[in-house]
Amino acid sequence: MLAVGIDVGSISTKVVVLANDKMSYLIRPTGWSPREVGKESYYEILEREGYTPDQVGYIVGTGYGRISLPFVNKVVTEITCHGRGASFLLPQAHLVIDIGGQDSKVIKIDQKGKVQNFIMNDKCAAGTGRFLQVMAATLGLDVSELGELGRDEEQNPVVINSMCTVFAESEVIGLLAQGVDKASTIAALHRSIARRIAAMVNRIGVNGPVCFRGFDALVAEAT
Structure with missing residues (x-):
């Protein structure tokens, strides 16, 4: 069956x-x-x-x-499924990072994939798949192009400070107006998301391998 x-x-x-x-x-x-x-x-x-x-x-x-x-x-629930699925695919995993379309989660699991603790950001679209879709549209790109282009950063690293989708979009437009290339702007977006997720991971703690899944896994190599 x-x-x-x-x-x-x-x-x-x-x-x-x-x-x-x-x-x-x-x-x-x-x-x-x-x-x-x-x-x-x-x-x-x-x-x-x-x-x-x-x-x-x-x-x-x-x-x-x-x-x-x-x-x-x-x-x-998604959180329970993430735990069991991560344990099935990566038995040694103790932490799951999930970047969904409209929220992000950090989930601590035991050796059997049972959820021990989790943190979830569902207050806004910051650092989620929807965030990347908006940024890609602002840059005139398909979201699938962000990973490859983000690895081609040529200038000194630039910073995007806001994680609010609206304000971050304004920062992206401002960087482009200053002549910052798209690759460097994309790399800055990746770093801003990584900082947000790192803060969540620090709150919950990590003591073993991590399973990374979801929308941002498409651009994981660039972060």
Whole structure:
């Protein structure tokens, strides 16, 4: 029997199908209807992989839109799923850093993936995937380009002080007006996010390997 996990996030929806030792996944934008995208993504991945709903033994829903999935067997919080998932993929991990579309989390877990403590920033979009989307649009880029370009910093490092999306956007526009190249500006954005996450990590403590996942993992090498 198959096990299916559906994560309906604020920006993207992810579906994973486990069939013994085979794992398949699908990622697509969430859009305006969490219920519809969750259902469509579920059937899409089954059809793509050659499975039928009758072969599915259990479905777990999580994420921002998890309550919009009436066909799942169980609904679990993102934080619990992060802990178990990190332990499954990286058994030695003791800390999970998750940069979501609209919030960021630092989660301490034990050897079995159970959550011991966590800190979450959900007050604003600062340092999240949405933050990077806005900054990419301001720079006239696709968000997928930020990682590669951020490694090409040529000038002396510049600083972006504000983590508020609105004020940081103004700082980016100001840097470009001063002639600062895009690569250096992107690198400054990466550093500002890293500082914010480092402060959260310092509050909760770290004593082992870290699992880094989420939106900013796309640009992890640049930070």
